[in-house]
Amino acid sequence: MAGVSSESLTTALAELEVQLPTGSLALAQELFGVLGAVDSSAGLRRALTDPSRSGASKSALVAELVNGKVSAQASDIVGKLAASRWAAARDIGDALETVAATVAIAVAENRTGTAVSGAPAAGGSASGGAASGLTGLERLENDLFAFNQTVESSHEVQRALAEPQASDAAKTALALKLVPAAGEEARTLISQAIVNPRGVKVTKLIERFGVLAARRQQRWIANVSVSRALTAQQTDRLQAGLNGLYGRELKINTIVDPTLIGGVRVRVGDEVVDASVISRLGELRRQLAG
Incomplete structure (x- = not known):
């Protein structure tokens, strides 16, 4: 599109x-x-x-x-x-x-749930706990991934789900039996993929749903680049400031990048907040170039 x-x-x-x-x-x-x-x-x-x-x-x-x-x-x-x-x-x-x-x-x-502790990013560290938003999205993505793995590991299941003579109800029932512990959101998306795959393989459509879930996860993750490691106090202030700015408890991944010279660069989803020295120097050069 x-x-x-x-x-x-x-x-x-x-x-x-x-x-x-x-x-x-x-x-x-x-x-x-x-x-x-x-x-x-x-x-x-x-x-x-x-x-x-x-x-x-x-x-x-x-x-x-x-x-x-x-x-x-x-x-x-x-x-x-x-x-x-x-x-x-x-x-x-x-x-x-x-x-x-x-x-x-x-x-x-x-959905409410337990907090998720972030794994350290490459070259950096993670601090803070993501609230239920990230927890629920990770579970959904895992459920969809588990379904696709199960289907792709069995030619018999693939044939059964593609059987033109079988009813949608029968194929949906089979699909949901493959992931009995899946949440209701995953079950809804799996059922939709079975009933109306819209011209693509069921697993391909489930992949698309998984990508949408993964993109939404990025709203809960702040990738923070700094010129040198933050102290615990600075990290706490950063966490509080970003939580207040975005209205939700973010998982923070900090990455030490000496090329920034100073300041901080924050990316949450598609949004970037750049307060680094290198960024300000770049802006100054653009102004001088006129």
Whole structure:
């Protein structure tokens, strides 16, 4: 997905973010259900991605499709997706799949659990404990990985899951038996991959869900580069400051990088805060170059 479709998905995920703290698996399942309806109708996909139709018209079409079948929250999310611009007919389905999976992943993120102690980064150390967000996401990713490992280790299981004569219910039941200890979020995503793999291998779709979970984990990890090792007091102040800035308890990986000369560089997910001397010198050079 690229161009206008990528921009529409980015906007949708940004708008979704405020709903994720209270998201539910029921919402994810509703969105996956709408995805099934969209995937089953080429005419509907063309209508929802027709550049000559207004966003309001496409949103109204979706409202008519889902009226009384899903919650108002799910209807609103799908309506906004429909009102966006898409470069190809398949793109709206891909976006809806990503949004639905993100809701399920956020449910795992929001689960309470024990803190996870960070392993030291290469050349550095870890301090602080990540709150339940990282714990739940790591468990989800492990559950998905365990499922794929089990499937890929057995040709018999692969054949059974691909058997065209078997019902979705039978294949789903088999898939869930492979990971009896998996959490509800993993079970939801595995079930979706079985019922609607959307033209790819089940394990490939599970890999995609795993990548989404791994990306979300990065929101809970601060990779901090410093010119020299921090004292315990400095580390505590840094931990408190970053927790306050991001509104959650981050796992901090500190990396000693003498090339920074001084200051600190922090990366949390895709966001970088650079207060190093080398960065300021680089900015000065750009200003002088004019």
